[in-house]
Amino acid sequence: MTVIQISNLRKTFTTKRKAAGLGGSVRSIFRPQHQVVEAVRGISFDLGEGGRLGLIGPNGAGKSTTIKILTGILFPTEGEASVLGYVPWKERRQLAYHIGTVFGQRPQLWYHLPAIDTFQLFGKIYELEDKDVKQRISFLAEAFEIEDLLETPVRKLSLGQRMRCEIAASLIHRPKLLLLDEPSIGLDVVAKQRIRDTIRRMNEMENVSVLLTSHDAGDLEALCKRVIIINHGQIVYQDRVSNLKRRYLTTKEVGVRYARPIPKDFTMPDVNILKVGKYGVKLGFDTRQIPADVVLARLAESGDLVDITISDPSLEEVIAKIYQEVEGAKEAQA
Amino acid sequence: MEGSKSSMRRELKFLFAIWKANLQSAMEYHIAFIAQILGMMLNNAFYFLFWVIFFERFKEIRGWGLNDMFLVFGVTATSFGVTAFLFGNAFSLSDVIAQGRLDYYLSMPRPVLLHAVSARSIPSGMGDIIYGITSYLLSGYFSWGGLGRFVVGVILASTAFAAFLIIAHSLTFWLGNAAALARLLMNAILTFALYPITLFNGPAKFLLFTIVPAALMGSVPASLVRELTWQNLGGLFLGAAVLLGLAIVVFRLGLRRYESGSAIQVEV
Numbered sequence: 001m002t003v004i005q006i007s008n009l010r011k012t013f014t015t016k017r018k019a020a021g022l023g024g025s026v027r028s029i030f031r032p033q034h035q036v037v038e039a040v041r042g043i044s045f046d047l048g049e050g051g052r053l054g055l056i057g058p059n060g061a062g063k064s065t066t067i068k069i070l071t072g073i074l075f076p077t078e079g080e081a082s083v084l085g086y087v088p089w090k091e092r093r094q095l096a097y098h099i100g101t102v103f104g105q106r107p108q109l110w111y112h113l114p115a116i117d118t119f120q121l122f123g124k125i126y127e128l129e130d131k132d133v134k135q136r137i138s139f140l141a142e143a144f145e146i147e148d149l150l151e152t153p154v155r156k157l158s159l160g161q162r163m164r165c166e167i168a169a170s171l172i173h174r175p176k177l178l179l180l181d182e183p184s185i186g187l188d189v190v191a192k193q194r195i196r197d198t199i200r201r202m203n204e205m206e207n208v209s210v211l212l213t214s215h216d217a218g219d220l221e222a223l224c225k226r227v228i229i230i231n232h233g234q235i236v237y238q239d240r241v242s243n244l245k246r247r248y249l250t251t252k253e254v255g256v257r258y259a260r261p262i263p264k265d266f267t268m269p270d271v272n273i274l275k276v277g278k279y280g281v282k283l284g285f286d287t288r289q290i291p292a293d294v295v296l297a298r299l300a301e302s303g304d305l306v307d308i309t310i311s312d313p314s315l316e317e318v319i320a321k322i323y324q325e326v327e328g329a330k331e332a333q334a
Numbered sequence: 335m336e337g338s339k340s341s342m343r344r345e346l347k348f349l350f351a352i353w354k355a356n357l358q359s360a361m362e363y364h365i366a367f368i369a370q371i372l373g374m375m376l377n378n379a380f381y382f383l384f385w386v387i388f389f390e391r392f393k394e395i396r397g398w399g400l401n402d403m404f405l406v407f408g409v410t411a412t413s414f415g416v417t418a419f420l421f422g423n424a425f426s427l428s429d430v431i432a433q434g435r436l437d438y439y440l441s442m443p444r445p446v447l448l449h450a451v452s453a454r455s456i457p458s459g460m461g462d463i464i465y466g467i468t469s470y471l472l473s474g475y476f477s478w479g480g481l482g483r484f485v486v487g488v489i490l491a492s493t494a495f496a497a498f499l500i501i502a503h504s505l506t507f508w509l510g511n512a513a514a515l516a517r518l519l520m521n522a523i524l525t526f527a528l529y530p531i532t533l534f535n536g537p538a539k540f541l542l543f544t545i546v547p548a549a550l551m552g553s554v555p556a557s558l559v560r561e562l563t564w565q566n567l568g569g570l571f572l573g574a575a576v577l578l579g580l581a582i583v584v585f586r587l588g589l590r591r592y593e594s595g596s597a598i599q600v601e602v
Contacts, residue, residue, distance in 0.1 A: 013594075073440045075593050089593065096443035108438060110355060112362045117355060124351035125442055127344065153362065 002082075003177050003209040004047040004070060009079035011040040011065050011233075039065040040076070041233035047226075049176075050207040052200070054224035054241075056214050056319070062233040063213035067181050070211070071101055084176055097126060100170035100208075104182035107162070108169060109154045115165040116150040119172055126173035133172070140168040143205070144198050160191025164198065171202060178202075180212040184219055196222040217319060229322060236326045248318040252292060253311045255282045259304040268298055279306075348444055349452060353420060356455035367457045374461025378411055382469070396532035401474045403530070406556045408470030409484065410527045413491035413551055415462025421496045422456040425520075427503035428513035436592055447585050451496065470559070480559050487555030487570065494550040494574040497581035498523060504581070507588025519546065527552030547573060 017035045018028040040062040047053045055063050068074040070083050072092030081088060086095040102108070109118045116137065123133030141147045144164045149157060157165065163183065170178065180199070184192045200223055203210050212219060220227050220241055227244055229237040237244070257280040266276050271285040285295055292310070299305065360367045382403075389400035423430060430436060430450055439450045470476065470484055502519045505512035523546050531553035534542060542549045550573040558566040 068437065071441050073437050073593065092440065093443045096441060101441045103437065106435070106438060110359055112359045113355065117358060121351055121355045124348055125444055 001049045002046050003049055004083050004211065006081040007044045007079060009040055009043045009069060009081060010077045011069060011074065012077045013037045013039055039233055043230065043235055045228055045238060047209055047211060050203065050209055051226065052203055052210045052224045054212055054214060054220040054227045055230060056220060056227065057230040061230045063230060064181055067179055067213055071099065071179060097173065098175055099177045099179060100175035101179045102166050102170045102181065102183055104185040107166060109162065109166055111155050112153055114151045114153055118169055122169055122172045128173060136172055140171060143201060144168045160187050160194065163187060163195055167195065167199065175208060177209045180210065182213055182215065184214060184216050192218065199223060229319060231323065237322050244318065245312065248321055249312045250288055251284060251286050251313055253282065253284045254295060255309045256280055256299050256305055257307040259306050262303060271295060345445065345448065352452050360455055360457045370458040371461035371464065374458040375465045378462065378465045382407055395530050398530035398532045404469050404473035405475050405559060406552045407528065408466045408473055409487055409491060409555045409559065410552045411462045411469060412466030412488045413495055415459040415466055416488060416492040417496045418456040418459030419463065420455065421451040422459065423454040424451040424496050424499040425456065427451065427500060428506040428511055428516055431506040431592065432511045446589065447582065451500065475560055483562055484559045487558045490570045490574040491551045491555045494547060494577045497577035498547060500581040501584050504584045504588045507591045522546050523548045523551060547577060550574065
């Protein structure tokens with residue numbers, strides 16, 4: 001079953017423009033100027049049941065606008081969309097019963113109340129039976145490891161704890177689709193990992209489909225099966241995260257540690273020596289120029305290995321590379 | 335008919351749940367909650383002192399005496415308090431709109447306007463309610479029948495007041511931020527509601543029944559408490575219904591602008 005299907009979605013805003021300074025302010029009163037902003041320019045994609053799709057891109061790329069159109073908050077200028085069989089901007093209220101939303105920068109928990117009170121209020125908002133709400137709260141409390149936090153006023157929770165409660169609240173009515181707008185924004189590494197683990201677990205346990213927007217490439221690596229990269233309101237890349245890695249993760253970094261000291265002028269052909277220490281060396285190479293097993297064999301020949309680590313470049317670097325390619329292609333066309 | 339009844343019951347259940355959450359939220363700071371209530375009662379009492387001194391000197395203005403002032407104060411303060419306590423977000427709807435916070439209400443399966451205005455309670459409103467009821471009891475117009483009319487009058491007057499606030503704040507959809515203008519209009523309606531209506535004639539009176547419908551918050555419900563006439567009850571009911579209808583239409587039109595994304599500065 002297709003959960004989200006959008007085709008040639010466009011969204012144009014008209015915003016006011018004003019020249020700088022007091023003169024500009026006065027002029028804008030008598031002769032207001034407007035500019036048209038194309039936030040989304042012909043986006044098409046779909047998401048199947050139980051899928052985990054990441055929508056990433058820089059600020060102003062059109063991610064939040066797309067999520068808002070899919071929840072029915074905004075209507076598009078052009079194009080078609082179907083979310084769980086509903087047209088979001090025409091059947092917003094019916095759709096709202098079946099989706100959960102989390103806007104990372106817009107808390108939905110009541111700030112002065114313990115999270116459990118918001119959970120119970122949501123039960124009333126979604127018209128659930130009290131008995132079901134109680135069962136659901138205890139299930140989510142266990143799944144999100146928030147049993148000890150439920151009765152603490154939200155204002156006293158850390159950002160990571162609050163975000164876990166936020167996501168749990170958005171799942172109280174067993175939605176079929178979870179829309180997350182920047183769920184990990186502002187969180188530390190440990191809190192991010194916990195949030196990602198929990199979302200993935202809920203996806204696996206309840207088959208809830210997930211669409212998330214993020215700045216953080218780590219969210220995609222840890223959470224998403226598919227990725228769409230958008231920039232200036234257009235899709236610049238979409239594929240499985242594993243394919244993205246295979247296509248763009250062609251460079252590797254290797255760190256080794258030897259049992260005995262190594263020479264300061266340690267060298268090896270076809271690789272970049274990044275750092276040489278007394279016992280270890282860190283180097284980078286392109287697998288298209290030299291296979292990884294050759295590099296590893298040469299490293300093993302250089303001494304008695306004690307430890308070895310191999311890492312891929314971060315997804316941020318990968319995305320930067322895609323942008324460069326896209327921009328390069330555009331310039332070449334021009 | 336059956337469907338609309340059950341839909342109304344659903345929305346009422348939702349409203350009670352949100353009011354309960356508001357009350358719980360206010361109680362989290364119980365000393366501040368009580369201080370706000372007492373503070374508001376004291377504030378109203380000091381304001382009313384001016385009229386006590388005034389009527390000690392003049393006794394009557396065009397047939398309007400101190401007991402009438404007690405009554406009109408009672409009705410207006412209670413209506414204001416009910417609106418503030420139950421629909422507190424109506425007082426800051428401009429900010430909700432301008433800051434894009436309607437997104438939250440739009441993502442929920444409840445009526446957006448009802449949810450948005452009831453999602454906050456102003457605790458000092460309870461001080462106005464207690465003060466208003468006390469003022470009515472001291473007015474000399476108390477009777478059991480009068481009390482029933484007082485309750486009806488307050489419900490209709492607070493509906494009219496909430497609707498007026500919604501209309502004023504909804505101008506934000508077109509003006510960018512109408513918070514200051516809405517505050518100005520709210521002060522105007524309160525000031526004129528608390529003036530003896532007998533002071534006004536002709537166009538000024540017409541204004542108080544239409545553009546700044548202060549009469550619907552003060553003199554008309556006060557007259558209803560004094561005496562049940564179809565003119566009083568019908569006029570108040572009609573005024574409140576027209577204002578509420580207008581508020582819903584204006585808000586919906588504004589919401590279309592909001593949903594287009596051009597009414598506010600949106601995050602892309």
